Amino acid sequence: MDIQKRLFEEWEKACAQFRSSFEEAGIARVPVPDLEVSGKKVRKMGICYYPGGKYRNGCVQVFAYVVSAWNEEEMLNTIKHEIAHLISYYFGSKGHDKIWKNVFIALGGSGNRFASSKALHPDEMRSYKIRKILYKCNCMSHEITIRTHNKIKKGFKYQCRVCGGKISEVVDPDRIMC
Ligand SMILES: [Zn+2]
Numbered sequence: 001m002d003i004q005k006r007l008f009e010e011w012e013k014a015c016a017q018f019r020s021s022f023e024e025a026g027i028a029r030v031p032v033p034d035l036e037v038s039g040k041k042v043r044k045m046g047i048c049y050y051p052g053g054k055y056r057n058g059c060v061q062v063f064a065y066v067v068s069a070w071n072e073e074e075m076l077n078t079i080k081h082e083i084a085h086l087i088s089y090y091f092g093s094k095g096h097d098k099i100w101k102n103v104f105i106a107l108g109g110s111g112n113r114f115a116s117s118k119a120l121h122p123d124e125m126r127s128y129k130i131r132k133i134l135y136k137c138n139c140m141s142h143e144i145t146i147r148t149h150n151k152i153k154k155g156f157k158y159q160c161r162v163c164g165g166k167i168s169e170v171v172d173p174d175r176i177m178c
Pocket residue numbers: 137138139140160161162163164165
């Protein structure tokens with residue numbers, strides 16, 4: 001599967017699907033976001049950046065190891081998950097709220113905030129567990145080094161640079177957030 005191509009196709013499909021909703025909301029044109037396949041090694045499936053800052057039109061990224069065709073269905077679900085973030089953003093959504101969920105389902109996604117642990121190859125799962133600790137805020141998951149994790153335990157304040165929220169440790173590390 002050509003992931004880059006798929007990202008564009010799914011984005012176009014989503015925009016067409018929500019065209020009348022955008023019109024009703026008075027949004028004439030939704031700019032095409034950056035659609036990227038990232039080679040970064042982070043313990044998540046995908047990420048969405050809202051417009052502004054580094055990405056003027058927003059950005060949807062999926063991570064390369066997800067794209068290794070280990071689980072095509074989960075990968076497609078991830079693409080829909082992240083695109084749903086950007087679409088619902090234009091309707092006032094932040095993070096994994098009800099608006100996002102409805103859009104995600106409308107796009108044919110699972111509606112679940114977390115991907116199945118089967119989405120990652122077992123080898124990948126193992127390697128990520130050792131080095132990093134999974135935290136989350138209101139909008140995404142965060143890869144925290146052991147060093148930072150220890151600092152947080154001692155009272156260091158770590159804020160998400162996207163939503164500004166506090167992050168907290170994910171108790172069940174087998175569940176991956178997108
Ligand atoms: Zn956040």
